Amino acid sequence: MSDLIDDPREGANEPEFTVSEISTAVKRTIEGTFDHVRIRGEVGRVVHARSGHLYFDIKDDRSVLGCTAWKGQVARLSVMPEEGMEIIATGRLTTFPNQSKYQMNVQDVAVAGEGALMAMLEKRKKKLAAEGLFDPARKQQIPFLPEVIGVITSPTGAVIRDILHRLRDRFPRKVLIWPVAVQGERCAPEVTRAIDGFNAFTAGGALPRPDLIIVARGGGSIEDLWGFNEESVARAAAASGIPLISAVGHETDTTLIDFASDLRAPTPTAAAELAVPVRAELLARLEEIESRRISAMRTALNYRGEKLRDLSRALPRVDALTAGAQQRLDLAAARLPGALTARVDRGRAALSEASGALRPSLLARTINSARERSEDRGKRLAPALERSSAAAQGDLARITKRFDTLSxxxxxxxxxxxxxxxxxxxxxxxxxxxxxxxxxxxxxxxxxxxLGYKATLERGFAVVRSAKGEVLTSTKLAKAHAVLDIEFADGTLSIGAKKTARPSASVSKKGTQGSLF
Missing domain, CATH: 1.10.287 (Helix Hairpins)
Structure with a gap:
């Protein structure tokens, strides 16, 4: 039996882990120990995924750390990492079990020092300049006197008060204010939307389209003004169809929007001065021009008057111009009576010559000759008529014969x-x-x-006439006649003027009028 039992080995009672179990344990250990860290380093490879996530590396002279920022975190980053930028990343360490590696989930990114910011700014400036966004040829002319001015700034700062006060002193204009955040992570997107929003206004709409845009902010550090160095703000300013004045910071402060705008003002107050002229100076200038115009007109009139007088002295006198014609008129008037007498004599001689042919003996001979010619023609007329009648009767007979033959x-x-x-x-x-x-x-x-009055009589009316047939239309005319003829629908009644009826009881004694019946 002892042969069936293996000899015990050293450490055989230690627990065994699966790959997933050990990966989970490592993940919990790392995330529990490094749940909030800030790491400084230089940005290496940067990848923007189509999903919206951001993958990049931060490194120093010996190590590289992979970093991730999910889509929702990318939108909240105050600084977008760029290759070669030195940053301070804030987040937590985690692991990626699929590749047995650890990485950092980044929640915020800040530029490590002003030098790094300036280096990134210079790099971005060169990039936009190469694209032609700062080209002076594309800059627009600032209108001399804009009707509406759009101001993009903080509504609570001193900047908007300075601009409005300066506009009111120089030349009051209509102002549209688009409130934005002027620093922080919301600055760049809000300023970009404001510039695009003013350009989206339509002429004649509910809100008037500005003729000029002023982007203004007070002074501050480079970190405070960094929102105006963002690429989106510079591109929006360059693409603006409305002339744009940038007034960000003090005179020594320079941002990318200053290069992309159509005109840079050293301060917000100076932007208001560049936007409108001084009204009092314009009025004084107009008065000066008007005075010069009146003086020039008076001088021109005097000059032309002197020239006219000089020319008039060279002209001949009026009596000298008309003397010849006057003399010819006098000569013609002197010859007129003799000419009239001669004309009458010629007419009398012509009349005598013409009347000589009308003497009685000559007239009698002319009449006798005409009578003889008439009698001779009368004698020849009767045979001619007989011959014509015979010819006509023959023609009629022939025609009648032909007519009878035709059906x-x-x-x-x-x-x-x-x-x-x-x-x-x-x-x-x-x-x-x-x-x-x-x-x-x-x-x-x-x-x-x-339409006649007969129909009116049928309705109970009557016509009053005098004995001569005149129509009487008033009591005064009726009293002037002794006899009145009253025409009714069925006849006429003649009465005397004295046969008047008793006045109606409804008429007052003061204004009584006698009845005709």
């Missing part, structure tokens, strides 16, 4: 039938026209009776 009876019958049909149609048309005119006449007669 025209059918044609005559057809023409007679057509004539009878036309007569019937004419008779019908005549009857229809007569009936239409009769109906129209009846309608006009009824209209006459309706």
């Amino acid at each position: 025209l009876a059918p044609q005559i019958d057809r023409r007679n039938d057509a004539l009878a049909q036309l007569m019937r149609r004419f008779k019908q048309a005549t009857e229809v026209a007569h009936s239409q005119r009769a109906r129209k006449l009846d309608a006009l007669d009824r209209l006459r009776l309706t």
Whole structure:
């Protein structure tokens, strides 16, 4: 029996682990010990996955640590890791059992020192400059006097108060404020959305589209102003269709939006000064221009007046211009009576010459000659008429003979039938026209009776006339006549003016009027 039992080996009673069990144990140990760490290093390989996750390495001169940031964590990172950047990553260590490796789940990223920030800024600046975003040729002209100014800044800081105060002092304009965070992780996305939002406004909409955009913030450290160095902000400023003035920080502060904007102002107050001119200076300038215009006009008028006077002195006098014509007129007037007398004499001579042919003896001879010619033609007329009549009778006989030989009876019958049909149609048309005119006449007669005063008499009215037939329309006219004719519907009644009825009881004594009945 003892041969069947193995000899005991040293350590044979220690527990055995599966791969998953040991991986889980290591994971719990690492995550429990390093649940919150901050690690400083240089960013190496950076991979943006299609799923939205971010994978990158941080390293020093001896080791490399793999890092991950899930999609939701990437959106909350204040600084996006870039290769060669020195950062401080905050998160926790964990393991990846599939590859038996440990890694860091990054929750936040910060740039390690100002030098690293400046190096990253310089690198980003060169990249955007190579794309042409800072090219002066693409910058727009700032409008001289914008109607609406859009301001992108914090609504609670002193910057917006300085801008509004400066605009009010120089030239009051309409201002649209788009409130944004001016530092921190929300700064860059909010400023980007504000620039794009102002550009999305439509002309004539509920909110007026700005003619100029001012992006403003007070001074601060490079970390405070870092949101304006983000690539998204610079690209939005470069792509803005509305002219944009950047006023971020003080005069010594420089951000990427300053290079991408159309104009950089050293301070927010200076941005307001660059946006609008001084109204008082414009008024003074206009007054100066108006004064110069009036002075120039007066000088021009004086010059032209002197030139006109100089030219007028070279012109001849009016009496000298009209003297020749006046002399010719006087000569013509002097010759006019003699010319009229000569013209009358010529007319009288022509009349005497023409009347000589109308002497009585010559006129008698002319009449006798005409009478003889008429009698001679009368004698020749009777034989000519007889010859013409005989020729016509012969022609008529020949025509009658030819007519008898032709069979025209059918044609005559057809023409007679057509004539009878036309007569019937004419008779019908005549009857229809007569009936239409009769109906129209009846309608006009009824209209006459309706509009006439006879129909009014049927309703109980009467017409008062004088003895001469004049219509009397008032009591005053009726009292002036001794006899009145009153026409009723069934006849006329003549009464004297003295036969008046007693006044109606309903009429007051002061305004009584006698009745005619």
